[in-house]
Amino acid sequence: MTGALRPYRAIVSARFRMLLQYRAAAIAGLWTQLVFGLALIMIYQALYRSSPAAVQPMAFAQLASYVWLGQALLAMLPWNVDADVRDMVRSGAIAYELARPVDLYGLWYSRAVAQRTAPTVLRAAPMVVFAGVVLPLLGAADWRLAPPPSLAAGAGFVTALAAALALSCAISVLINISLIWTLGSDGIVVLFTTAVALLSGLMVPLPLFPGWAQAALGWLPFAGVFDLPFRIYAGDLAAGDLAIVLARQLGWTVALIALGRWLLGRGIRRVVVQGG
């Protein structure tokens, strides 16, 4: 079993170390997300100040934590294609991928694991320090990323975040597979990434959507990437709900991996290698 997994572990670790080199991009991204986070917090605070408590689905402190988690973990969201895969599809180098003695889906999934973790590792820690430590020191304690209310909430968050990573990678691979049909053009990818940004809780925390939309939003796969783990962290979902959250996340992960494997199998049969 471990022997069969070795090539994939090697791919993850090689890609991970390569992606860790992009530090300048991480710093620039960090700065942008910091400004975004601050603007969002001020917008939500204004909305909370001028509305009755009855329409506020969670406390403002919980909402602030939700916003900062989203900014800190942005790179974990499956919202861009793997540029190397796009180049491979365009240039015909995908033929080399087919020649490798490993399962192609497993190979692409391993790439996705590195793509979703390395930039996140670079960006998350400084963002957490800023939102959790620096903000209170600057006198903006009400804007801060608060620690989870209980140990159970913290442990539940870590568990749900691991499942969120598995799910995010399954969605990432699906986006990459769509490139085989579109030959690397952006049409379908934009639809995918828009759905991810809107329905995961990145643009607006999902609890702020209208009440009638809540059930549907919760059952879609996208909530599992951001919204559900964040709400466990903030204590909006009780730690006892963890089992249901994990079931949703892992159920979708298995389904999307199966879908991805099937689509990749069909896509490969119609691949035309461009160029020589």
Add this chain to the structure above:
Amino acid sequence: MSGALRLYRAYAVASIRGQLQYRASVVMAAIGTFVATAAESVAVWALFDRFGQIHGWTLPQAALLYGMISVSYAVCDVLGRGFDAFGAMVKAGDFDRVLLRPRSTVLQLFGQDLVLRRIGRLTQGLIVLGYAIAAGTIDWTIARAALLISAIGCGVCAFLGLLVLQATSAFWTVDSLEVWNAFTYGGLMMGRYPMPIYRRWFRAVFTYVFPLACVNYFPSLAILGIAEPLGAPAITGWLAPLAGPVFLVVSLQIWRIGVRHHRSTGS
């Protein structure tokens, strides 16, 4: 001057003709941009659906802020591709060719590319603006309509100025910098809501450093007939948009300094 305009028109026609060779691809990409920007308005709509108003501003009023800033940015986005992709140009050493031609660098870069697929963003912004105009909250006069149109024009200038500054920084860093996104995309998002909800230092950055509030928030007050809550005189809404063109002129001066500083990568 007329020669410059003729040249720009020739550039633009060539760029559009080139893109129309891939008509289906342009249409698909434009639809994609439309959907992506429409999702952002859905997010804003959801907030107003739940909270009703923000700092006393209702959805149709906030839609004026949203529509104006979206249309301004979208026009800049269509026109400014040459500056947007300037980092890659410096990196590849292609800027040398621009310098060799006996025409202004600014004109050549604006003529570089007119990105048709970005019309999706413009269409979306116009729909939101249309809603704000027709929603019945504005007591329309000819002066207010003129202010709306000129404020959008001044907003285009402000965003173009930012794009020019971003490109100028590539002379020193030999790559385009993502740090500017904090102003472009950050500004695009914060500009959708009334300024008083932000802290003083945040407002100052987006008023005096990058004058987004001058081309968006202040003229919106004048058009909507809302008194400025922070105590600025009523005339502010009518004069503030001029900060947009001023910002562009200053940016172009800094660009000239950058061009003089330029050392080719030689590749």
